[in-house]
Amino acid sequence: xxxxxxxxxxxxxxxxxxxxxxxxxxxxxxxxxxxxxxxxxxxxxxxxxxxxxxxxxxxxxxxxxxxxxxxxxxxxxxxxxxxxxxxxxxxxxxxxxxxxxxxxxxxxxxxxxxxxxxxxxxxxxxxxxxxxxxxxxxxxxxxxxxxxxxxxxxxxxxxxxxxxxxxxxxxxxxxxxxxxxxxxxxxxxxxxxxxxxxxxxxxxxxxxxxxxxxxxxxxxxxxxxx
Numbered sequence: 001x002x003x004x005x006x007x008x009x010x011x012x013x014x015x016x017x018x019x020x021x022x023x024x025x026x027x028x029x030x031x032x033x034x035x036x037x038x039x040x041x042x043x044x045x046x047x048x049x050x051x052x053x054x055x056x057x058x059x060x061x062x063x064x065x066x067x068x069x070x071x072x073x074x075x076x077x078x079x080x081x082x083x084x085x086x087x088x089x090x091x092x093x094x095x096x097x098x099x100x101x102x103x104x105x106x107x108x109x110x111x112x113x114x115x116x117x118x119x120x121x122x123x124x125x126x127x128x129x130x131x132x133x134x135x136x137x138x139x140x141x142x143x144x145x146x147x148x149x150x151x152x153x154x155x156x157x158x159x160x161x162x163x164x165x166x167x168x169x170x171x172x173x174x175x176x177x178x179x180x181x182x183x184x185x186x187x188x189x190x191x192x193x194x195x196x197x198x199x200x201x202x203x204x205x206x207x208x209x210x211x212x213x214x215x216x217x218x219x220x221x222x223x224x225x226x
Contacts, residue, residue: 054190059207064138064161066168066206069190078102078116078194080208085112094184094212094222096202098127101194103184103202105215115212118192118203126182127226132218133174139166144181163188168206169213173222184222185209 054073058065071079078101085104089095095104095112098119104112120126138160148154158164167186174180186206187193193205204212 049189049191061168061210062137064168066210067162067188069205069207074116074190074205075194080113080115080211082107083112083114085110089223090221092220094132094216094220096222096224098196098202098224103204103212105212113212113215115204115208116193118187118189118195118197120196120198120201127224128175129224130173130175130180130182130222132171132184132216132220132222133179134172135213135216135218136160136170136172137213138164138168139170139185140164141166167203167209169209171213171216171220184212 054070055067056070057068059068083104085095085106087095088110089106091106091108093106095106096102096117096119097104098117101117101119103115103117105115106112140160141158141164142156143151143154143158148156160166165185165187166183167188170183170185172179173182173184182201184202184204186209187203188206189197189203190205192198192203197203
């Protein structure tokens with residue numbers, strides 16, 4: 001089902017929220033993306049959550065299994081769906097709206113496949129343009145040195161797998177040859193979709209990021225709205 005155009009009212013509300021949050025953002029970096037100097041990949045608490053309620057089976061995926069999400073627990077707005085859009089980007093481009101917690105994979109005819117995402121909490125938001133320079137299945141996680149300084153208990157590297165914070169897939173955002181340190185990646189915490197929980201990265205359901213991964217070649221343009 002194709003949703004109606006995103007409303008002007010919703011756009012203005014999102015823009016106002018973005019302006020309010022902008023005071024917490026760091027200065028613009030040399031590659032034109034606003035970032036927090038201590039960027040990392042947040043490992044959020046699941047206190048009070050029963051993970052068993054969020055899963056209904058699993059899907060074989062290479063060396064591991066992707067746990068299937070119980071979509072009855074997820075807000076319908078954040079389920080993958082085809083929608084009409086009012087922005088003018090080349091088909092194939094990824095557009096991320098961190099205020100509304102949506103990621104759009106743009107198609108022909110002003111339509112897009114829309115996914116729900118989790119985005120950066122206060123002080124870790126960012127916006128700008130980048131491109132996907134590399135991709136990985138079940139990637140290893142290398143916490144940035146700034147994050148290890150904040151959380152010394154973290155390992156220097158965590159092998160890929162179901163418990164890895166990067167989930168089943170990761171797409172690495174670069175500006176030219178510069179790694180922005182931001183990723184689009186999966187999560188083992190589906191209850192965080194639609195919230196501001198990460199340290200700047202864009203997190204998706206593992207099932208959804210695996211779908212996006214297949215649609216998204218290296219070199220894809222990424223636009224993060226501000």
